Amino acid sequence: xxxxxxxxxxxxxxxxxxxxxxxxxxxxxxxxxxxxxxxxxxxxxxxxxxxxxxxxxxxxxxxxxxxxxxxxxxxxxxxxxxxxxxxxxxxxxxxxxxxxxxxxxxxxxxxxxxxxxxxxxxxxxxxxxxxxxxxxxxxxxxxxxxxxxxxxxxxxxxxxxxxxxxxxxxxxxxxxxxxxxxxxxxxxxxxxxxxxxxxxxxxxxxxxxxxxxxxxxxxxxxxxxxxxxxxxxxxxxxxxxxxxxxxxxxxxxxxxxxxxxxxxxxxxxxxxxxxxxxxxxxxxxxxxxxxxxxxxxxxxxxxxxxxxxxxxxxxxxxxxxxxxxxxxxxxxxxxxxxxxxxxxxxxxxxx
Amino acid sequence: xxxxxxxxxxxxxxxxxxxxxxxxxxxxxxxxxxxxxxxxxxxxxxxxxxxxxxxxxxxxxxxxxxxxxxxxxxxxxxxxxxxxxxxxxxxxxxxxxxxxxxxxxxxxxxxxxxxxxxxxxxxxxxxxxxxxxxxxxxxxxxxxxxxxxxxxxxxxxxxxxxxxxxxxxxxxxxxxxxxxxxxxxxxxxxxxxxxxxxxxxxxxxxxxxxxxxxxxxxxxxxxxxxxxxxxxxxxxxxxxxxxxxxxxxxxxxxxxxxxxxxxxxxxxxxxxxxxxxxxxxxxxxxxxxxxxxxxxxxxxxxxxxxxxxxxxxxxxxxxxxxxxxxxxxxxxxxxxxxxxxxxxxxxxxxx
DNA sequence: CTGTTAGCGCATTCAG
DNA sequence: CTGAATGCGCTAACAG
Numbered sequence: 001x002x003x004x005x006x007x008x009x010x011x012x013x014x015x016x017x018x019x020x021x022x023x024x025x026x027x028x029x030x031x032x033x034x035x036x037x038x039x040x041x042x043x044x045x046x047x048x049x050x051x052x053x054x055x056x057x058x059x060x061x062x063x064x065x066x067x068x069x070x071x072x073x074x075x076x077x078x079x080x081x082x083x084x085x086x087x088x089x090x091x092x093x094x095x096x097x098x099x100x101x102x103x104x105x106x107x108x109x110x111x112x113x114x115x116x117x118x119x120x121x122x123x124x125x126x127x128x129x130x131x132x133x134x135x136x137x138x139x140x141x142x143x144x145x146x147x148x149x150x151x152x153x154x155x156x157x158x159x160x161x162x163x164x165x166x167x168x169x170x171x172x173x174x175x176x177x178x179x180x181x182x183x184x185x186x187x188x189x190x191x192x193x194x195x196x197x198x199x200x201x202x203x204x205x206x207x208x209x210x211x212x213x214x215x216x217x218x219x220x221x222x223x224x225x226x227x228x229x230x231x232x233x234x235x236x237x238x239x240x241x242x243x244x245x246x247x248x249x250x251x252x253x254x255x256x257x258x259x260x261x262x263x264x265x266x267x268x269x270x271x272x273x274x275x276x277x278x279x280x281x282x283x284x285x286x287x288x289x290x291x292x293x294x295x296x297x298x299x300x301x302x303x304x305x306x307x308x309x310x311x312x313x314x315x316x317x318x319x320x321x322x323x324x325x326x327x328x329x330x331x332x333x334x335x336x337x338x339x340x341x342x343x344x345x346x347x348x349x350x351x
Numbered sequence: 352x353x354x355x356x357x358x359x360x361x362x363x364x365x366x367x368x369x370x371x372x373x374x375x376x377x378x379x380x381x382x383x384x385x386x387x388x389x390x391x392x393x394x395x396x397x398x399x400x401x402x403x404x405x406x407x408x409x410x411x412x413x414x415x416x417x418x419x420x421x422x423x424x425x426x427x428x429x430x431x432x433x434x435x436x437x438x439x440x441x442x443x444x445x446x447x448x449x450x451x452x453x454x455x456x457x458x459x460x461x462x463x464x465x466x467x468x469x470x471x472x473x474x475x476x477x478x479x480x481x482x483x484x485x486x487x488x489x490x491x492x493x494x495x496x497x498x499x500x501x502x503x504x505x506x507x508x509x510x511x512x513x514x515x516x517x518x519x520x521x522x523x524x525x526x527x528x529x530x531x532x533x534x535x536x537x538x539x540x541x542x543x544x545x546x547x548x549x550x551x552x553x554x555x556x557x558x559x560x561x562x563x564x565x566x567x568x569x570x571x572x573x574x575x576x577x578x579x580x581x582x583x584x585x586x587x588x589x590x591x592x593x594x595x596x597x598x599x600x601x602x603x604x605x606x607x608x609x610x611x612x613x614x615x616x617x618x619x620x621x622x623x624x625x626x627x628x629x630x631x632x633x634x635x636x637x638x639x640x641x642x643x644x645x646x647x648x649x650x651x652x653x654x655x656x657x658x659x660x661x662x663x664x665x666x667x668x669x670x671x672x673x674x675x676x677x678x679x680x681x682x683x684x685x686x687x688x689x690x691x692x693x694x695x696x697x698x699x700x701x702x
Numbered sequence: 703c704t705g706t707t708a709g710c711g712c713a714t715t716c717a718g
Numbered sequence: 719c720t721g722a723a724t725g726c727g728c729t730a731a732c733a734g
Binding site for chain 1: 353396398399400401402403404405406411412415420421422423424427428430431434435438448450451452453454455457462465466468469470471472473474500504590591617620621623624627646647649650651652
């Protein structure tokens with residue numbers, strides 16, 4: 001029924017071991033023999049049995065990439081870049097073929113752990129976790145424990161856009177400098193003359209949210225505007241609707257607002273929509289700023305002032321770390337800088 | 352070193368077979384024994400060996416979802432919905448846990464085939480192919496052959512947003528009604544009074560591109576405007592830059608254009624950017640329409656007239672078909688309707 | 703360079 | 719309801 005390696009061996013009049021060797025290509029085999037085997041493989045339309053192979057070799061070619069929201073280009077760009085880097089790592093010849101695969105947690109801690117367990121079951125060659133983490137004591141400990149276990153079992157673990165696991169240098173981490181990016185963005189607004197700045201934050205319990213918010217508040221505090229920050233902050237999801245709602249709420253709390261900083265570009269778009277619906281012009285009445293510099297941000301009307309994160313580069317690098325094509329720095333942590341992009345959605349407040 | 356089922360069995364003072372039975376939960380086991388086993392699993396921190404399990408059972412819990420561009424929300428939305436549907440299919444109890452996983456082909460036919468082969472190696476439980484297919488005779492035949500082989504080997508194959516494989520009813524297909532959606536969109540423009548309509552098409556060799564273009568031309572032909580369509584069509588990628596470039600080219604070829612129909616919403620955004628850069632107003636000087644109705648389209652300025660595809664619903668359904676939670680209709684093909692969304696980016700041409 | 707020999711860890715028969 | 723035995727298909731020594 002199903003054709004096995006032994007069948008190919010018989011057809012090619014060689015031993016199963018030899019067939020295995022030509023298929024994996026990591027062993028010297030005479031060219032003529034290889035020819036014969038390859039032909040038999042072709043004639044029999046043989047497909048290697050992955051599970052059997054993984055079992056015998058005690059390794060697998062699966063590489064898991066975990067993302068919080070696969071419908072969000074923020075993750076899509078990183079995941080795509082990582083997947084490409086991994087695919088190219090196979091460097092021409094088959095056998096090195098890794099199966100790079102993305103898993104969507106939807107931001108759910110349970111699903112994150114479930115995927116990690118599933119990947120652990122599969123003895124994944126590597127795991128890449130992208131994006132911010134949930135800041136729940138228990139969950140973070142559970143994830144850290146699992147990552148350590150994975151790393152101990154030989155799967156390479158890479159964090160991309162996520163804070164490092166404290167005290168585990170076996171886990172390479174690429175972390176975005178969200179805090180200082182956010183600080184510079186708010187400094188830009190302050191230098192323009194804004195004083196009453198609303199903040200449409202992401203979910204309260206995420207590292208990315210906290211770091212960006214902290215950067216914002218640092219800048220505000222440095223300008224002597226530490227007071228009343230709670231009132232000027234509204235939390236919500238990282239999506240368009242949350243930006244819309246947060247903006248209406250901020251306007252209600254502080255009608256004299258002259259600027260709104262959003263948790264990311266998508267939220268900023270929602271903020272813009274809300275302002276327009278309120279009849280306010282951007283940046284005439286209210287300035288708006290985002291974060292990430294996703295591809296659509298430059299096409300927004302007005303073009304969005306934001307903070308650029310090199311998502312593609314980060315993802316590619318994570319892929320290379322996962323393939324061990326690139327070495328992690330000592331300590332394992334690399335901080336990736338963020339760049340302020342000033343465009344048309346921010347301007348001095350109406351005097 | 353690595354703890355196995357046998358270790359758990361020893362610890363729980365039962366046979367390996369019993370441990371296997373409680374882990375898979377598809378066999379009667381005394382409650383007290385189960386307790387004991389579960390405790391041992393916990394104490395030993397045992398993790399099932401996926402490959403070994405798959406080998407012995409000749410099945411796997413991997414479900415592959417192939418997408419053309421993971422950074423494009425069009426695919427992200429479908430993939431996310433499918434993944435959710437599959438995750439929920441596990442209905443509470445572990446053991447039914449499927450590992451739903453998305454694979455990014457980047458639109459490359461080689462990578463598509465490679466992923467299919469890799470999934471075949473893994474004896475994947477199901478495979479979902481999303482989005483349009485490359486219209487290359489040879490490649491289509493190769494994919495069809497592989498899909499048939501996969502289906503024969505017991506993996507469920509589902510197409511989502513892709514034309515059915517001719518003559519293979521074992522492959523369930525959910526196909527979008529791109530043609531009639533496109534026709535209605537162009538009819539809308541015609542009814543507004545437009546006559547010189549440019550078309551910023553997708554890549555020339557993709558089914559989605561062709562179907563949408565055909566719908567457009569049907570409408571044009573029905574209005575007696577069949578001539579000169581070649582001149583009024585420019586092909587490019589499904590991205591922002593292509594829309595930008597195509598628009599400039601269309602304007603060069605036909606400066607009196609009053610409307611531009613784009614291959615999808617992202618392309619439409621690029622078109623809008625190009626028009627603005629040319630100093631043309633939307634829809635005052637030129638109307639613009641997209642396709643898909645991605646989330647950002649309603650926030651574009653002006654809000655984009657487009658054709659809505661129920662991506663989330665389609666993805667969820669594909670997931671259920673893959674889980675066999677839902678039955679495919681006889682023949683296996685379901686056509687999913689498209690809905691015209693008239694918004695602010697289209698208006699009558701300047702008289 | 704190639705064949706032989708053992709398992710890899712688990713899911714199943716089949717008996718009890 | 720539980721245990722003992724067998725083999726899934728392949729890779730990895732180890733010889734030649």
